[in-house]
Amino acid sequence: AGLELTAEEAESRRRLRAGNVRDRIEAARLKQSAEKRLADQRLIKNTYNPLDCMVAFGEFGPAAVGNDMASLQISQENMLPFSRLNKVTNSCATGIESPVPGVYKFPLLSEDFCAKIWNESEHYTTQA
Numbered sequence: 001a002g003l004e005l006t007a008e009e010a011e012s013r014r015r016l017r018a019g020n021v022r023d024r025i026e027a028a029r030l031k032q033s034a035e036k037r038l039a040d041q042r043l044i045k046n047t048y049n050p051l052d053c054m055v056a057f058g059e060f061g062p063a064a065v066g067n068d069m070a071s072l073q074i075s076q077e078n079m080l081p082f083s084r085l086n087k088v089t090n091s092c093a094t095g096i097e098s099p100v101p102g103v104y105k106f107p108l109l110s111e112d113f114c115a116k117i118w119n120e121s122e123h124y125t126t127q128a
Helices: 007-047 053-057 111-127
Strands: 071-073 083-085 097-100 103-105
Touching (some): 053 111
Parallel strands (some): 071 083
Antiparallel strands (some): 097 103
């Protein structure tokens, strides 16, 4: 007296096994991809000679906020050099501009920092 399955039960089990196999294959592919990405990142970090480590490797210290990256302030007291008020002032120089309802605009990065990012990307492509 063996286990007898209906055709529907057998097909259901086959689909379940096939799904499990696909899931395991995809998990292995994702793991392999992540391991390769980490190895590539290590290789770049160990061999690339950046112009600016902060820009190249995203190692921003607290000093970047308010200097290279906008600091949104609640009041005008103790404003950092690159600060904006966290309110709509209709001026990108002092706060947040709203050119049309529901759209807000303000400089997130300083022009100097954007130039550093550009220079680093150009430097990277010459070394790649």
